[in-house]
Amino acid sequence: GIQVEQSPPDLILQEGANSTLRCNFSDSVNNLQWFHQNPWGQLINLFYIPSGTKQNGRLSATTVATERYSLLYISSSQTTDSGVYFCAVEGPNTDKLIFGTGTRLQVFP
Amino acid sequence: NAGVTQTPKFRILKIGQSMTLQCTQDMNHNYMYWYRQDPGMGLKLIYYSVGAGITDKGEVPNGYNVSRSTTEDFPLRLELAAPSQTSVYFCASSQTGLPEAFFGQGTRLTVV
Numbered sequence: 001g002i003q004v005e006q007s008p009p010d011l012i013l014q015e016g017a018n019s020t021l022r023c024n025f026s027d028s029v030n031n032l033q034w035f036h037q038n039p040w041g042q043l044i045n046l047f048y049i050p051s052g053t054k055q056n057g058r059l060s061a062t063t064v065a066t067e068r069y070s071l072l073y074i075s076s077s078q079t080t081d082s083g084v085y086f087c088a089v090e091g092p093n094t095d096k097l098i099f100g101t102g103t104r105l106q107v108f109p
Numbered sequence: 110n111a112g113v114t115q116t117p118k119f120r121i122l123k124i125g126q127s128m129t130l131q132c133t134q135d136m137n138h139n140y141m142y143w144y145r146q147d148p149g150m151g152l153k154l155i156y157y158s159v160g161a162g163i164t165d166k167g168e169v170p171n172g173y174n175v176s177r178s179t180t181e182d183f184p185l186r187l188e189l190a191a192p193s194q195t196s197v198y199f200c201a202s203s204q205t206g207l208p209e210a211f212f213g214q215g216t217r218l219t220v221v
Contacts, residue, residue: 031208033210086152088210095159095165096154098154
């Protein structure tokens with residue numbers, strides 16, 4: 001099946017810093033989503049982005065489908081950005097939404 | 110609009126007991142999923158369904174069963190609980206054409 005790897009596994013930032021999270025996948029995808037899991041365990045959908053670029057406030061994402069990677073940008077980070085960021089993909093000819101390994105982000109004041 | 114609702118939120122089981130984790134969504138989504146998340150790890154797909162009456166195995170289906178008799182409900186059954194099934198279980202749903210997945214709050218299960 002499709003493999004999904006995220007980097008870095010852990011990231012520690014001071015408030016106000018910018019960061020880039022990466023998601024690599026091993027096959028073409030029909031569906032790619034970024035999620036944030038907050039410290040209370042709740043999973044929130046950030047972006048649906050199988051290709052192209054999207055922005056939502058301080059967050060933006062870019063997927064280069066031909067090169068099999070996606071990037072999540074967080075600008076001017078805040079303590080509320082802390083948590084784990086997951087990308088999830090759905091490969092061709094499948095309805096399975098498979099999660100990556102996650103990036104754990106800690107933002108300190 | 111309640112979204113995806115999971116019950117119970119917490120449960121402790123003894124080895125060998127059985128239980129059903131409930132999941133209901135009120136968004137008329139055709140896709141539903143069950144994941145487990147072990148401490149400090151990512152989410153692993155257990156089972157999924159593309160519509161009522163249709164279910165399929167995910168990455169880690171052993172020890173679990175599911176059914177999808179209605180669009181709204183997708184219960185997950187553990188028949189003989191084992192300590193390895195201690196985890197947080199998440200249910201999710203999405204819709205063809207609107208693939209953003211919505212997650213429930215999770216069920217924290219401990220098997221002792």
